[in-house]
Amino acid sequence: MRIAVTGTGGQVVNALIAAAQSHSDIEIIPIGRPQLDLSRPDSIAPAIIATKPDVVLSAAAYTAVDQAESDTNMAEQINAMAPALLAHTASALNIPLIHLSTDYVFDGLKTGAYDETDTPGPINVYGRTKRAGEQAVLAATGHVVLRTSWLYSPYGHNFVKTMYWLAQTHDEVRVVDDQYGGPTSALDLANALLTVCARLHNDRDPALRGLFHLTAPGSASWADLADAVFTDLAARGMRRPHLIRIPSAQFPTAAQRPPNSRLDCRKISQAYGLALPPWRHSLMTCLDEMMSGEPHRKETA
Numbered sequence: 001m002r003i004a005v006t007g008t009g010g011q012v013v014n015a016l017i018a019a020a021q022s023h024s025d026i027e028i029i030p031i032g033r034p035q036l037d038l039s040r041p042d043s044i045a046p047a048i049i050a051t052k053p054d055v056v057l058s059a060a061a062y063t064a065v066d067q068a069e070s071d072t073n074m075a076e077q078i079n080a081m082a083p084a085l086l087a088h089t090a091s092a093l094n095i096p097l098i099h100l101s102t103d104y105v106f107d108g109l110k111t112g113a114y115d116e117t118d119t120p121g122p123i124n125v126y127g128r129t130k131r132a133g134e135q136a137v138l139a140a141t142g143h144v145v146l147r148t149s150w151l152y153s154p155y156g157h158n159f160v161k162t163m164y165w166l167a168q169t170h171d172e173v174r175v176v177d178d179q180y181g182g183p184t185s186a187l188d189l190a191n192a193l194l195t196v197c198a199r200l201h202n203d204r205d206p207a208l209r210g211l212f213h214l215t216a217p218g219s220a221s222w223a224d225l226a227d228a229v230f231t232d233l234a235a236r237g238m239r240r241p242h243l244i245r246i247p248s249a250q251f252p253t254a255a256q257r258p259p260n261s262r263l264d265c266r267k268i269s270q271a272y273g274l275a276l277p278p279w280r281h282s283l284m285t286c287l288d289e290m291m292s293g294e295p296h297r298k299e300t301a
């Protein structure tokens, strides 16, 4: 099975490459700029078609949440318009598209986890443009929109890597403690995505199509996640910075974030039998991998 994945340097695409190493029948074909530039609509169909894919996985996006507030046109082009063209291209090839989306489509005011029937109400440009992308993909039949959240991995940029770096450079780290979500390992997600691709490739069942949520079980605030990173790094001999839990009012950002964006993942568990491992365990695996490739490991006293 040939899986064309959008983007080359992103977390999910690199996690997919790693996950596919243990599947000799799966080939991941990353496509990125300049061949595929999601801000250039004309580049999209030719770049996808040239890879002769069996499945298309849409993993590239404008993910700089704060920057999107002032770069709205670009975020719209990449997150809203490009997915429509990807869905159109996949439909024309008669193959499934899996499009990744985000917990940030919700306003975060619900008590409890959001399921697929909950109405989105994005509160920032990234969330708004991602919601528009979802709608474009869901308007075509046969495809999958999969929402996940708070991805971390040894690849690209993510909160866990930021905390890892801050732990090595700061005595004190201030982190917001009033936004809750589901930290999810991109490596765990990638393994599940390979299952989703294989099922869609072999099975026309409409119950496998449409909108799904998939995150690791368990909820955390960003401060809880930072605390877990610092605990695990300390257990590996690194200095532990002092964590100061703050309200988001004390950490001004261009974009607002939802206070609660936990996702209920029962639908994908019923349709595919898929569930991810708890984030607390996967975080340790991720940190082990990050540290094994890290030349500046701090020595214990």
Ligand SMILES: NC(=O)C1=CN([C@@H]2O[C@H](COP(=O)(O)OP(=O)(O)OC[C@H]3O[C@@H](n4cnc5c(N)ncnc54)[C@H](OP(=O)(O)O)[C@@H]3O)[C@@H](O)[C@H]2O)C=CC1
Binding pocket: 006, 007, 008, 009, 010, 011, 012, 013, 032, 033, 036, 037, 038, 039, 040, 058, 059, 060, 061, 062, 063, 078, 100, 101, 102, 103, 130, 147, 148, 149, 150, 151, 152, 156, 157
């Ligand atoms: N990160 C997160 O916490 C979450 C992410 N998601 C969604 O999951 C998906 C994957 O996220 P993640 O792997 O973290 O993303 P990253 O931020 O790690 O990577 C973004 C990718 O998009 C590519 N890209 C950006 N602009 C363009 C463009 N104009 N043309 C082609 N490619 C472009 C980048 O290209 P290049 O390789 O050149 O850098 C990169 O490969 C996205 O759809 C995101 O919205 C959902 C929930 C949480």
Ligand SMILES: Cc1cn([C@H]2C[C@H](O)[C@@H](COP(=O)(O)OP(=O)(O)O[C@H]3O[C@@H](C)C(=O)[C@@H](O)[C@H]3O)O2)c(=O)[nH]c1=O
Binding pocket: 063, 064, 065, 101, 102, 103, 104, 148, 149, 150, 151, 158, 159, 162, 173, 174, 175, 176, 179, 222, 248, 251, 253, 257
């Ligand atoms: C770096 C840092 C951030 N924060 C806060 C800011 C923000 O409210 C929260 C998270 O910050 P980040 O900017 O790292 O994370 P953010 O970019 O908001 O992460 C989001 O990315 C997109 C792509 C998604 O789809 C989401 O699921 C989510 O993962 O933590 C602190 O309080 N202290 C810090 O030192």
Ligand SMILES: [Mg+2]
Binding pocket: 063, 064, 065, 066
């Ligand atoms: Mg960010």
